[in-house]
Amino acid sequence: MLMNETHVPPATADASAPQANSAFDEAPGIDLHMHSTASDGALSPAALMKLCHERGLSRVSLTDHDTLDGVAEAQDAAATLGLTLLPGLELSSQWQGLNIHVVGLLPEGAQGSLVAGLESQARARIARGEEIARRMEKLGLDDALAKARAQAGSERPLGRPDFARAMVADGLVKDMGTAFKKYLGSGKRGDVKAGWPYLSEVVEWINDAGGVAVLAHPLRYGLTRRKRGLLLDAFTAAGGEAAELVSGFQNADVTRDLARQLDERGLYGSLGSDFHFPGGPVAPGSMSAVPRTALRPIWQHPRLAAIFAEAA
Numbered sequence: 640m641l642m643n644e645t646h647v648p649p650a651t652a653d654a655s656a657p658q659a660n661s662a663f664d665e666a667p668g669i670d671l672h673m674h675s676t677a678s679d680g681a682l683s684p685a686a687l688m689k690l691c692h693e694r695g696l697s698r699v700s701l702t703d704h705d706t707l708d709g710v711a712e713a714q715d716a717a718a719t720l721g722l723t724l725l726p727g728l729e730l731s732s733q734w735q736g737l738n739i740h741v742v743g744l745l746p747e748g749a750q751g752s753l754v755a756g757l758e759s760q761a762r763a764r765i766a767r768g769e770e771i772a773r774r775m776e777k778l779g780l781d782d783a784l785a786k787a788r789a790q791a792g793s794e795r796p797l798g799r800p801d802f803a804r805a806m807v808a809d810g811l812v813k814d815m816g817t818a819f820k821k822y823l824g825s826g827k828r829g830d831v832k833a834g835w836p837y838l839s840e841v842v843e844w845i846n847d848a849g850g851v852a853v854l855a856h857p858l859r860y861g862l863t864r865r866k867r868g869l870l871l872d873a874f875t876a877a878g879g880e881a882a883e884l885v886s887g888f889q890n891a892d893v894t895r896d897l898a899r900q901l902d903e904r905g906l907y908g909s910l911g912s913d914f915h916f917p918g919g920p921v922a923p924g925s926m927s928a929v930p931r932t933a934l935r936p937i938w939q940h941p942r943l944a945a946i947f948a949e950a951a
């Protein structure tokens with residue numbers, strides 16, 4: 640079963656995981672993967688920062704899909720709240736016919752080839768929205784583009800969740816999960832990915848901007864361990880330096896195994912909730928504990944250490 644981006648149901652955090660002697664013990668207060676209304680999140684960047692502060696976070700990144708548009712507002716709010724915000728984004732790419740997400744942590748924002756890269760991502764997302772709309776119309780969603788636009792509630796480029804919500808609103812499916820399972824998830828009609836750049840290109844853009852490329856949620860692509868290894872190899876060969884060791888809630892044994900795969904390739908480990916909206920499977924800062932590991936945490940990366948030290 641290929642349920643690539645299916646949201647993992649909430650599980651209880653693994654309290655029995657050994658914690659001693661791990662550099663990840665500093666992790667509380669960190670969440671490096673969250674969304675706002677600049678992409679498919681429900682909270683404005685400022686409201687998200689407020690929620691992060693209320694939840695006791697100190698070091699966060701806003702990582703909207705294919706855009707830095709929410710970062711300035713988040714930065715202002717974070718400064719007022721005394722929160723350290725690392726500018727970031729989550730770039731859509733393709734590898735071996737799969738839609739792969741790469742988080743860019745960008746201490747200097749958009750620089751170099753990332754500037755043109757962001758423009759081409761925006762164009763690709765607009766063209767893709769039109770193509771998804773054509774396909775959804777054939778499946779019975781009349782005026783699909785206008786309905787998805789109404790769900791988005793702003794002029795930002797559309798994503799699959801906007802179409803999923805429109806299908807729910809029209810009574811074509813009972814909920815978002817079903818919309819993805821039947822029409823929009825990996826391998827389904829609405830999974831349009833031909834316009835996305837290759838994985839190696841988006842990694843280059845991030846490096847060119849002086850950022851750190853982080854392979855997002857490596858466990859959420861429906862891959863076998865072996866194929867996941869090949870993805871990590873391709874990502875590392877392209878210049879990627881980190882991957883999300885923990886994304887939301889995941890089993891501790893799975894995390895230990897993933898840590899081994901990252902360690903073998905010298906990758907840093909990152910952490911994030913992939914928060915999108917209140918009342919969903921995760922909240923800002925909510926994710927499984929990190930079992931003891933020799934892996935280096937992302938905040939020790941030479942290009943990020945200074946910004947994280949400020950917050951301490």
Ligand code: AMP
Binds near residue numbers: 644704797798824915
């Ligand atoms: P897109 O950026 O347009 O490719 O849309 C992908 C987004 O859809 C992901 O970032 C998630 O926020 C959302 N998503 C993916 N799978 C599901 C699902 N099964 N249920 C609800 N939302 C999903």
Ligand code: MN
Binds near residue numbers: 674679704915
């Ligand atoms: Mn999303």
Ligand code: MN
Binds near residue numbers: 729740855856
């Ligand atoms: Mn993602």
Ligand code: MN
Binds near residue numbers: 673674913
């Ligand atoms: Mn995400």
